[in-house]
Amino acid sequence: MRTIAIVNQKGGCGKTTTSINLAACLARLGNKTLLVDMDPQGHCAVGLAVPDEQIERTIYDCLIETQDGTPCRINDVVWQIATDFDLCPSNIRLAAFEQVFAGRPGREDRLGIALEQVKNNYHWCIIDCPPSVGLLAFNALKACDEVLVPVETGFFSLHGLTKMMETLEEMRERCGKEILIRVLPTLYDTRTKLAREVLAELRTKFKHCLMESTVNFNTKLKEAASFGQPITEYDPGSRGYKDFVNLARELMGHRPAEVEPVANEKLSRPMELVQRAKQLAQLTNFQFGKNTAPNLSAIAANDASSNSNNGGFSSETKRSTEQKIEDFYGVKQVGTDVIFAARFDNAKRVLIAGDFNNWTPMSTPLITNGAPDRWITKLPLTPGRYRYRFVVDGKWVTDPNNNNVEANEYGELNNVVEVS
Numbered sequence: 573m574r575t576i577a578i579v580n581q582k583g584g585c586g587k588t589t590t591s592i593n594l595a596a597c598l599a600r601l602g603n604k605t606l607l608v609d610m611d612p613q614g615h616c617a618v619g620l621a622v623p624d625e626q627i628e629r630t631i632y633d634c635l636i637e638t639q640d641g642t643p644c645r646i647n648d649v650v651w652q653i654a655t656d657f658d659l660c661p662s663n664i665r666l667a668a669f670e671q672v673f674a675g676r677p678g679r680e681d682r683l684g685i686a687l688e689q690v691k692n693n694y695h696w697c698i699i700d701c702p703p704s705v706g707l708l709a710f711n712a713l714k715a716c717d718e719v720l721v722p723v724e725t726g727f728f729s730l731h732g733l734t735k736m737m738e739t740l741e742e743m744r745e746r747c748g749k750e751i752l753i754r755v756l757p758t759l760y761d762t763r764t765k766l767a768r769e770v771l772a773e774l775r776t777k778f779k780h781c782l783m784e785s786t787v788n789f790n791t792k793l794k795e796a797a798s799f800g801q802p803i804t805e806y807d808p809g810s811r812g813y814k815d816f817v818n819l820a821r822e823l824m825g826h827r828p829a830e831v832e833p834v835a836n837e838k839l840s841r842p843m844e845l846v847q848r849a850k851q852l853a854q855l856t857n858f859q860f861g862k863n864t865a866p867n868l869s870a871i872a873a874n875d876a877s878s879n880s881n882n883g884g885f886s887s888e889t890k891r892s893t894e895q896k897i898e899d900f901y902g903v904k905q906v907g908t909d910v911i912f913a914a915r916f917d918n919a920k921r922v923l924i925a926g927d928f929n930n931w932t933p934m935s936t937p938l939i940t941n942g943a944p945d946r947w948i949t950k951l952p953l954t955p956g957r958y959r960y961r962f963v964v965d966g967k968w969v970t971d972p973n974n975n976n977v978e979a980n981e982y983g984e985l986n987n988v989v990e991v992s
């Protein structure tokens with residue numbers, strides 16, 4: 573179980589919003605995720621519509637000894653919010669923790685011990701911390717492997733952040749263990765000059781610990797909380813959803829790339845998405861073919877005569893493999909390699925991510941070849957079915973020359989290639 577504490581002593585910088593929606597997105601991406609509320613204000617339960625009057629036990633009961641001398645088990649306290657998404661709630665009773673445990677040995681390790689019991693039940697644990705650096709936050713710090721500090725990109729944020737980072741550094745030393753501390757810009761409003769300047773300053777001052785992902789100001793996130801839903805349910809077409817999926821992907825090890833939201837409307841059913849893509853394709857004169865992936869070796873065998881995508885191959889012209897590769901746009905198998913080639917005018921950097929590289933675009937750049945706007949890579953792939961997409965100057969893009977697509981869970985289209 574990978575445990576991340578969401579910490580900042582400043583209130584209103586997006587800790588709870590980050591905790592809820594990051595946990596929801598990790599779960600949506602197939603990770604079993606536990607969200608633990610360590611703030612006595614109990615905002616996680618409010619933001620996820622768990623009724624306060626029905627909460628009998630909270631994280632507090634897992635930290636203190638009950639009458640028989642043993643704390644409650646986390647499993648007996650959690651509420652299932654969605655598939656793979658559980659909440660261990662809190663309420664105002666947790667405020668007593670600091671006083672009850674004042675001066676007691678081991679008081680900083682209570683959360684770590686409680687989470688130890690469930691470490692094999694979850695892939696991820698997200699801990700929402702209170703806006704203070706007292707005993708509750710220290711418990712979170714001792715229990716976690718990583719800290720994420722959400723920072724509002726506003727006027728006082730930089731001042732507060734330097735102090736916060738110093739405090740965290742001291743706490744980390746007291747913990748006596750390696751904790752990765754990273755900063756997440758939140759509530760970012762691209763339209764304001766101040767926000768852009770603050771983000772630029774963050775990138776300079778905190779470049780070694782700044783997340784690549786940024787959470788934009790998005791009213792859908794506010795609305796989602798007031799409706800008691802994570803953004804995954806409230807509006808999966810929103811900018812807020814994209815930002816948190818990006819953050820989850822970045823933490824999962826996939827470098828994020830700027831993705832455009834699908835649209836303002838909800839597009840959650842795959843067929844709807846494919847339909848929509850086809851409509852868009854018609855508008856742009858792009859032909860969608862049949863919905864099965866092409867057999868690439870057949871294409872490779874026929875490529876001298878197939879000239880649908882290759883800019884004018886002629887069966888009369890005998891060409892070397894290198895020449896064929898140069899002329900080709902799309903995806904095809906040549907021997908044991910698969911060639912991906914696409915034209916992206918004026919692109920500065922083109923990457924590819926797919927099942928073959930664990931969806932880490934940074935690991936597989938394309939190079940320009942033959943022409944300045946022709947991007948190409950050759951990958952040795954074993955037989956199988958692979959999904960992939962390009963990342964062009966930071967934007968996820970569906971391969972325009974491969975008409976085999978399927979909807980993915982982010983509301984976008986993946987390309988499919990079958991290698992034989």
Ligand SMILES: Nc1ncnc2c1ncn2[C@@H]1O[C@H](COP(=O)(O)OP(=O)(O)O)[C@@H](O)[C@H]1O
Nearest residue numbers: 583584585586587588589759788789790793794
């Ligand atoms: N990215 C965002 N866009 C719009 N509103 C946001 C965003 N992040 C947080 N908010 C809103 O700002 C307020 C404070 O956020 P919250 O997550 O509760 O902060 P904290 O837990 O640090 O006190 C809430 O009303 C929340 O809905």
Ligand SMILES: [Mg+2]
Nearest residue numbers: 587588611615
């Ligand atoms: Mg909060």
